[in-house]
Amino acid sequence: MGYLGVTTLVDHIQGGNTPTMVDTGVTLVTMANIESSEVQEALGANGNAAIQ
Amino acid sequence: MGELHSGSGLVSILMHRIEGFLAPRYRGKVVLQASIFAIYLKIRGLLNNRVIANRGFALDLKGYSVTFLHFANLLASMHPIRATLSIFSLLLGFSLGIGQEASSEYRIAVVPKGTDRDRWQAIHAGALKASEELAAEGVQVEILWKGETVSRSDKQIQVVDTFTGQRLSGILVASIDETHLSGNIRIDRNSDLPLVYIDSGLDADRPLSYVATDNFQGGAIAADRIGQLTEGVGNVILLRHRQGDTNSEAREAGFIEKIKSEYPSIRMISIDQYAGDSMSQADTAAEYLLNRYGRRVNAVFASSASGADAMLNALRNFNLAGQVYLVGYEASSTPYARARCKV
Numbered sequence: 001m002g003y004l005g006v007t008t009l010v011d012h013i014q015g016g017n018t019p020t021m022v023d024t025g026v027t028l029v030t031m032a033n034i035e036s037s038e039v040q041e042a043l044g045a046n047g048n049a050a051i052q
Numbered sequence: 053m054g055e056l057h058s059g060s061g062l063v064s065i066l067m068h069r070i071e072g073f074l075a076p077r078y079r080g081k082v083v084l085q086a087s088i089f090a091i092y093l094k095i096r097g098l099l100n101n102r103v104i105a106n107r108g109f110a111l112d113l114k115g116y117s118v119t120f121l122h123f124a125n126l127l128a129s130m131h132p133i134r135a136t137l138s139i140f141s142l143l144l145g146f147s148l149g150i151g152q153e154a155s156s157e158y159r160i161a162v163v164p165k166g167t168d169r170d171r172w173q174a175i176h177a178g179a180l181k182a183s184e185e186l187a188a189e190g191v192q193v194e195i196l197w198k199g200e201t202v203s204r205s206d207k208q209i210q211v212v213d214t215f216t217g218q219r220l221s222g223i224l225v226a227s228i229d230e231t232h233l234s235g236n237i238r239i240d241r242n243s244d245l246p247l248v249y250i251d252s253g254l255d256a257d258r259p260l261s262y263v264a265t266d267n268f269q270g271g272a273i274a275a276d277r278i279g280q281l282t283e284g285v286g287n288v289i290l291l292r293h294r295q296g297d298t299n300s301e302a303r304e305a306g307f308i309e310k311i312k313s314e315y316p317s318i319r320m321i322s323i324d325q326y327a328g329d330s331m332s333q334a335d336t337a338a339e340y341l342l343n344r345y346g347r348r349v350n351a352v353f354a355s356s357a358s359g360a361d362a363m364l365n366a367l368r369n370f371n372l373a374g375q376v377y378l379v380g381y382e383a384s385s386t387p388y389a390r391a392r393c394k395v
Contacts, residue, residue, distance in 0.1 A: 002178030
């Protein structure tokens, strides 16, 4: 959310089209995928909502 | 262009503040002074602006002239002492602002709901990551992160207000109370500072963009997970988050609708308990639920991190861990623990 927020703003400042709504997506986190890089990124850096 | 825009934004804000002091008597000399000052500012601002080469130069010039004409008229109608004070404050603001320009091309403020939870830390990390990636592309973005430890909307409005007086390219706000903030948010009304809401804040006047999770769909995904774990049969508890919190309410609605429409053999035995904001309140709700339904419940969906954490503790205390499925919403460090102990 922080990531997409900043990139959306910079896009706008630079004159790009800005969508009214930006969906971050939802990641289902289970025992099976908790170690995967996609989930790690969602939990750690991207701030996506995660479901366990 | 970013700098010029926020520059005229600053002038507009100041003018709005000055308007309250008007005493329409004095003209002449002040207009002349203001015009000279305006020209000086314009030249200095343009010289310092590195982005103008590839942006709408003429448009910005026009915007500036209109702004300063308005300002000059305003000054003419003021008492000379007040007018002089205004000019000095403007001069100070501009020299500060121009001084900051060299360090970063864009300055973006990020205002979270709080600073305590992992979630906000993750959002901060995301903003910094974007800044690093943009720096690699040659776009310098400075991230100004400021939240309050207490998640209260009046505190948050104060934080937003401190940013409105600064020279910014844009601001991200995760609004605590959408209606309250939108009613008081001055950047939205008095300046052209680009505003993007993250997480929540749909009711506001005109944010540029709204970056958020589809919470309704998230709730539905949780329902599917419970349906899969229980093989479509059993008793389920929904531990809600907080009344009036649009995000968690959307999750809860998505969950209930999905269970009702797809899993006719799953019974929702309790859907009216709230975990609330404090850990003690969440613990009380979780213990109450297990006292009352502990023998019958097969799965729990907690729509917030606090509820999920409290329910996990309660399940352990009631020796139900390993027997009852728990699905919790939200990224925090505890889901790791939860996942590892196979609740």
